Amino acid sequence: MLLPGISSPPAPRVNHAGGAGLYAAPGIALRWLTMLSGKPDDRPLRRQRDWLQMTHSEADNMLRSCVRAVLVGGICAGLLGWAGAPARAEVNSPTLDAIKKRGELICGIDTGIPGYAFQDSSGEWQGLDVSYCRAIADAVLGSPKKVKFIPLTAKVRFTVLKSGEIDVLIRDSEHSFKRNTDMGLEEPAVNFFTGQTFMVRKSLGVKHLKELDGATMCVETGTTLETNIADYNRSNNIKIKTLLFEKPEEAFAAAESGRCDGYTDDGGSVAAARSTMKTPADWMFIPETIGGLQPLGPLTRQGDEAWTRLVKWVHYSMLEAEVLGITKANAAEKAKNPTDPDVRRFFGVEGDFGKLLGVDNGWAGRIVMDIGNYGELYEATFGSNGGLGLPRGMNNLFSNGGLQTLPTWH
Template sequence: MKYSVFLGALTGAGLAAGAVAAGTLDDVKARGKVNCGTNTGLVGFAAPDANGEWQGFDVALCRAVAAAVLGDHSAVEFVSTTGRTRFTALASGEIDLLVRNTTWTFTRDVDLKFTFVGVNYYDGQGFMVPKSLGVTSAKELDGATICIQTGTTTELNLADFFRTNNISYEPVPIETNAEGQQQYLAGACDAYTTDISGLAATRATFEDPTAHVILPEIVSKEPLGPLVRHGDDEWADVVRWTLFALIAAEEYGVTSANIDELVANPASNPEISRLLGTEGDLGPMLGLSVDWAVKAIKAGGNYGELFEKFIGQNTPIGLPRGLNAQWTDGGLLYAPPFR
């Protein structure tokens, strides 16, 4: 008798477990929190500040999504993931979206069953070496020991680069950026390779950043973007259009400073009105409130504001806009129309 009850409970649990697949948006609303996968610590992109609050360019996107969906930019549970654990965390449902300097590639999109919803930073892989080494080009790194984060596209690019240039190297696999930094600074590897933004961010934390150079070669295309599980289009749309809202806001000159004014006195530009929800009902189409984009932009600012605040020229990381400028300024950022 007891056993049949037990088995019945099991069956019930089984049915419940089977229904977990879809409806991330509903799950997030019910939970009241967005579970966002980020880096274990990469200053400028995702790292806890002195108060233990997560800060950074990637983190800001998580907060914007939380603000758009739940109206509260602090309703985010940050889950730090390594290069190796990030995809498992997303596939298993531990996190709702992954914003962790993750390169959009064919196999990740198609074979690993994820959906990349856009690009929040156009990057490329580079090499950092101590100035004292006297190396000026990555092609001079024949026989060098190179530290590399394992489980990343950089690992494959590195193998390709050295194979095509027919030179040899010794890879030292490391798990996190902090480990790489330690080994690199101790001289256990001659060069450290990862995305150039990551190199700049890492260099900014060194005692003497000027003693290290980033070599001119960019050996790969690394479009970094947020991704969600494959097959949940409603949720993918929410994340995608939140990113586009931030990008469009910069294009139309909507900032966290003037947004309240623009909402109160709807401007002449109908595109802005539709974006801010003072005209039309784009928000409800996404399953969100009318002022979803207002909340997302107010969470930290538009794309340009976030860039300048966390990784721009005036920060220790000091990255130029480069490819990440608006299309109107010759960059690659181009948000589709809000209509």
């Protein structure tokens, strides 16, 4: 039972670079054959002989024609380069090519947790991470529906991403140093800032985290949460125990039944956990968080910068829409003859921002029309407008005192 991806590499880079490897193969094979048959490859020798037999005038002529060829070639190349100037930033992304060919984005999401990714009563996937998958599909393929969702446990998520079975992992995953370096993943954008939060029964009367010495917490296995608790225990010389579960639902259920004293996860997931409890009002969050700031967001494989860039700018486009005041409701209105240069750039009326990412210029406009801007999405998933009622806090725009910032579009 080897890892699936190891035996079947996805979108191998070599093939997309014009099949150079493929065409070179027969030549190499031929050379090997001649070597094996003992026949010397005498081509360089013959060329040398020709050179010796030439007269001076012949040599001059040849030099002259060489110079001419170089000059003509140079001018032609220059002309071609000028003519093809808009295509100078030709986007070369095996992942993007594979998605366009397939007509579908394969997106790794959570197995089911309110806020990030869950199935509603009609079986449709909903949530912040799910909407990001839809936004990327909308940008690349022109429809938010062209997504295949692959629910993944925390344990297998990176293996599945690295093996190439999914195009992008958007599964409330923390961005960390080790994941970026040792594990070979890219961290394009942070779509949710949070901190590791603890939820316990109100009846326990716990006010501070240190009072949890000796308590057992239900935790999802294969996460940074375990490490954070271990660090906290070591630095405070206390012992908060953990019980590790494969899936969040199992951990919720064990906490509810009283097997553990509480549940711990990032702030968003803990809010989700509370919403699934029989009596949510019986549970409280401990105000302190551990593990510092937890930035959660999409992850991509290393080695495909253009694809990573696209995922990053899908996130920024949703922030840009919020900054510009473009919402799902008014997007169609604002797209008609915009005068503001920023809005013109956003809707692709001016500049070639889509092409530079390898998609068409209407990408950002489509995202906001189908999904909405970042603020709207937050309110619908975590916030008070249909979400879990978690204040936006750190996830506000920089202009409202939050951490969500974005580069300019120039």
